[in-house]
Amino acid sequence: MAFEESIIQLKGMGKEFKTANGPVVALDNINLDIYRGEIFGIIGLSGAGKSTLVRCINMLEVPTSGQVIFEGQNLAAMSPAGQRKARQSMGMIFQQFNLLAQRNVLRNVCFPMEIAGTHTKAEAKERAMELLQLVGLEDRAKAYPAQLSGGQKQRVAIARAIATNPKVLLCDEATSALDPNTTKQILQLLKQINQDFGITVIVITHEMAVIEAICDRVAIIDHSQIAEVGKVADIFSEPKSKIGRQLILGDAVNNVKFDLARKFRITFDGRESMEPVLANMILASKVPVNILYASTRDIGGTAVGQMIVQFPEDEADAMRALNYLKSVKIPFEEVTGDDV
Numbered sequence: 001m002a003f004e005e006s007i008i009q010l011k012g013m014g015k016e017f018k019t020a021n022g023p024v025v026a027l028d029n030i031n032l033d034i035y036r037g038e039i040f041g042i043i044g045l046s047g048a049g050k051s052t053l054v055r056c057i058n059m060l061e062v063p064t065s066g067q068v069i070f071e072g073q074n075l076a077a078m079s080p081a082g083q084r085k086a087r088q089s090m091g092m093i094f095q096q097f098n099l100l101a102q103r104n105v106l107r108n109v110c111f112p113m114e115i116a117g118t119h120t121k122a123e124a125k126e127r128a129m130e131l132l133q134l135v136g137l138e139d140r141a142k143a144y145p146a147q148l149s150g151g152q153k154q155r156v157a158i159a160r161a162i163a164t165n166p167k168v169l170l171c172d173e174a175t176s177a178l179d180p181n182t183t184k185q186i187l188q189l190l191k192q193i194n195q196d197f198g199i200t201v202i203v204i205t206h207e208m209a210v211i212e213a214i215c216d217r218v219a220i221i222d223h224s225q226i227a228e229v230g231k232v233a234d235i236f237s238e239p240k241s242k243i244g245r246q247l248i249l250g251d252a253v254n255n256v257k258f259d260l261a262r263k264f265r266i267t268f269d270g271r272e273s274m275e276p277v278l279a280n281m282i283l284a285s286k287v288p289v290n291i292l293y294a295s296t297r298d299i300g301g302t303a304v305g306q307m308i309v310q311f312p313e314d315e316a317d318a319m320r321a322l323n324y325l326k327s328v329k330i331p332f333e334e335v336t337g338d339d340v
Helices: 050-057 080-088 105-116 121-134 150-161 180-197 208-214 232-237 242-249 251-255 277-285 315-327
Strands: 006-019 022-035 039-043 065-070 090-094 168-172 200-205 217-222 225-231 263-272 290-299 302-310 332-335
Touching (some): 022 200, 050 168, 217 242, 225 232, 225 242, 232 242, 232 302
Antiparallel strands (some): 006 022, 263 332
């Protein structure tokens, strides 16, 4: 699906915090376009600025510089009332759920509608029950947060976040406190909400598996700046930044031992995942290869990722293998220890 219309634009956005030890730059010159209807991922290591970024998008944190444009309007230039109205169009879910302990599940979901004044009490209750049915918790409407599992709490939080029909759903490490199976279920629910309601979903995470599972595009943030941004398949197949390679290839690639023999990085950039690329190369060129490292994934039936292989020292053998890769248009490059 092609996404073209921007719903959120960040232009030269920066955020600086004043501390007793002097100013701390949390975000520096952030420029991003997030398209209406997409699932957009923002990933980075702890302390990179991810959570500050998402809080600046809905103005829970006021940027020090630059602009946050929402549906063509500069949020910083709005009146407080205008900002509150815009914020109602942005639902948010958190890592720790943030449910109201003294309210049962039904009343938790009703809460944002009460604050916004958009529904009567009866309408809010009816809407809340519809959403609890959507997230599979209609039978727990009278339960309290303490009686729920982590996954159930997050489902309630999602229902609450979309109660006022927001245009954007901000997810700040929404699956980090959950086990893998529950994480998968929550991600499927977010994807369903995106598809059924057309809500733009922004996912803040430090887990590449989350990005891989549901996102259309991703921005990688490192040391308060955007390192790279693009379609998930493109970033996964050939990360251009050092932090991108670290996040996608993992630390294992650092353990590859390089001697004097030649090594090559083969890039899988969208071929059918069932195509036996390496086996075909070996059969065609009659050249054995040593696989030093591999990180490939199946995204939508296509193979993305990279593989580092060692060819024989004989130059003629190596050239036969390389010529095969050229003939079938498989990207590759020679690498040294510094290139990984």
